[in-house]
Amino acid sequence: MKASQFNAQFSQLSGFLIACSVAATGFFALTPGASAETTLQRIQRTGEVRIGYANEAPFAYTTPDGKVTGESPEIAKKVFAKLGVKKVDGVLTEWGSLIPGLKAGRFDVIAAGMYITPERCQQVAFADPQYQIQDTLLVQKGNPKNLHSYSDVAKADAKLAVMSGTAEVGYSQQDGVKTDQLQQVPDTTAQLQAVRERRVDAAVGTALTMKALAKKDPSQVEAVEGFKDDPKHTGYGALAFRQEDTDLREAVDKVLHSWLGTPDHLQTVAPFGFDKSNLTNKTAAEICSGK
Template identity: 80%
Template sequence: MKAKRTSGMLGVLCLAAASMVMHTQAASAETTLQRIQRTGEVRIGYANEAPFAYTTPDGQVTGESPEIARKIFARLGVKKVDGVLTEWGSLIPGLRAGRFDVIAAGMYITPERCGQVAFADPQYQIQDTLLVLQGNPKHLHSYADVAKQPDTKLAAMAGTVELGYAHDSGVKDDQLLQVPDTTAQLQAVRARRSDAAVGTALTMKGLAAKDPSQVEAIASFTDDPKHTGYGALAFRPEDTDLRDAVNKQLHAWLGTTDHLQTVAPFGFDKSNLTTKSAAQICGK
């Protein structure tokens, strides 16, 4: 009788253990999309670069990309969007390490980055320009102009595509000043540690507006059309179901009145719309 009871207890324990294993496996099989829809929360990684993504003086995370993320994730049933401030060069490593679920920083789609993250289709297109001292004393209107003057310094954010564009145009490493964010770019030009800073036209115009008595954004910047930037949300390579769900919502929303009203405060309009896909830009 005792043996039977022991046998029965062992059977119950085995069933309980098997149930726990199945539960653990089911939990571990949950995708990021399933988790954020179940919890109603998503974490976005961003770097301080107005107007794409930044923290306001009262601590709010805003900008073109976070606001688009809020709209799109709300359409997926995810109401809470938490921001994780990260230096630009650490965004992709932070995403892959699981510090956040999506990069919402206006990151350009490039073939190199396509090997590290899964991009949604682009939400905007834009070109670059330079921030210089008022009057543009060195007459800089292109990367080539910087390259032709060996004593000229160019401030660029670490990890950005502009570093590659500068190299392609002949700018030497000792001419480049790599800084962590746009505030450092503005400071470098004002302090004359750099003759110019480079970034998107909207970003440089925004910096110029902070100190118009000292600096200006170049209106006539000559650049290779191939350098047109296409910004998008980015996901871990294994989160293609999340990327695809976001794309479905983006395609239905981009270009609508609600979309244009959402991004207008950050300087975006219909001219920034694009029909290109991430696959086309990635070269797939």
């Protein structure tokens, strides 16, 4: 047989085998019962989950020795341990990168100070909330502009530092704060700097976060006591998942429902300023529907 004839026949045989392989792959992909591994199955098989956090104390932050801790990371460790996952790989990122990172597959779960809102429910699936909390303002020492509400900020034509993409952007605008009064920043460190350097008159965030910032420089800033806000602005924080990861969300919810409010849970979150007053019976479904 000539070399040219051999090469031609070999090429035909190779093409036939490739076609058979492709057909077989398609057959098994369409065969009932043959399905891809879910995120829950993968993290239980590998014993590792990757969680994205925003750098916002006391929800999530890094200690001087590089450890990621806070209310959300410590809760995640307990919850995923109950699901047989030993390694929780916490990654701090900018707030605005959380949802895009989750949807792109860089994280399996996202957390840390993220409120459930109807708008976010269109992008991600939330577990039921693990806390409820109110907001407040961080102001210069003595509160020179006497700011105790968003309305006060609007009337005084004050400058307000808000983290980009947070619910507080909308809350402030609902109460009359104009767009040009807002200075949107990437994180709480930038909020503290803006108030301390008098580039803004106030910053806004959860009461626990603003109190934590005030402790960093009590000679120059303080958290407002008795902040007046619409009760509808109460924040309900929760872990969030890709919408297709239904089994993972349901497994986490099951653990949370049996654990939240127990002595172990309250001891876990106490170092970060949380207590029984932060517990809630609200569900993600109720909040997503606007109830």
